[in-house]
Amino acid sequence: xxxxxxxxxxxxxxxxxxxxxxxxxxxxxxxxxxxxxxxxxxxxxxxxxxxxxxxxxxxxxxxxxxxxxxxxxxxxxxxxxxxxxxxxxxxxxxxxxxxxxxxxxxxxxxxxxxxxxxxxxxxxxxxxxxxxxxxxxx
Amino acid sequence: xxxxxxxxxxxxxxxxxxxxxxxxxxxxxxxxxxxxxxxxxxxxxxxxxxxxxxxxxxxxxxxxxxxxxxxxxxxxxxxxxxxxxxxx
Numbered sequence: 001x002x003x004x005x006x007x008x009x010x011x012x013x014x015x016x017x018x019x020x021x022x023x024x025x026x027x028x029x030x031x032x033x034x035x036x037x038x039x040x041x042x043x044x045x046x047x048x049x050x051x052x053x054x055x056x057x058x059x060x061x062x063x064x065x066x067x068x069x070x071x072x073x074x075x076x077x078x079x080x081x082x083x084x085x086x087x088x089x090x091x092x093x094x095x096x097x098x099x100x101x102x103x104x105x106x107x108x109x110x111x112x113x114x115x116x117x118x119x120x121x122x123x124x125x126x127x128x129x130x131x132x133x134x135x136x137x138x
Numbered sequence: 139x140x141x142x143x144x145x146x147x148x149x150x151x152x153x154x155x156x157x158x159x160x161x162x163x164x165x166x167x168x169x170x171x172x173x174x175x176x177x178x179x180x181x182x183x184x185x186x187x188x189x190x191x192x193x194x195x196x197x198x199x200x201x202x203x204x205x206x207x208x209x210x211x212x213x214x215x216x217x218x219x220x221x222x223x224x225x226x
Contacts (some may be wrong), residue, residue, distance in 0.1 A: 015204070016183055065179065078203060
């Protein structure tokens with residue numbers, strides 16, 4: 001596949017697409033580092049530990065009904081688990097357009113953040129629960 | 139409270155720590171229930187557009203959040219869709 005310029009990433013939170021209100025997205029795949037260094041070598045040794053995946057999304061804030069704030073606040077306030085899905089493009093998931101999905105929670109949310117004269121944006125981190133972020137091509 | 143042997147009563151021994159019962163565990167998402175919903179917000183929800191009625195399998199938390207946000211309302215009936223009645 002050709003190199004890709006991100007133009008139409010698909011970002012859905014609890015089944016609701018927000019691509020038109022998102023300016024950046026990051027899929028973080030991470031595992032804890034568990035050190036197993038021992039006397040058999042001259043350097044450190046480590047194995048992978050628990051997953052600690054997350055999505056980081058920068059929303060352009062919108063307080064209208066059924067929009068960014070109206071969607072995110074109940075997820076934060078009700079301590080609800082929900083799905084987040086991200087794809088490189090809005091096309092259906094495929095081998096060249098994988099989708100990354102996870103069951104997430106919202107533990108921190110800044111509904112208002114910004115300087116005078118700036119666009120109201122809010123950066124949100126969605127930590128993935130239990131199984132972490134899954135990659136699928138269909 | 140009876141002891142482990144059954145006949146002797148349980149006596150707390152000096153130096154033993156009495157542990158509190160396990161704290162309540164955080165609730166995991168309940169099993170999703172399939173119901174009919176009408177999309178009332180301007181955004182599509184799970185691929186359904188405004189005005190459409192769609193059957194979705196949502197957990198209670200997901201449903202509450204979508205209804206509070208103004209994306210969905212339950213369609214006509216509160217009866218779960220897709221469940222067979224007893225005796226059928």
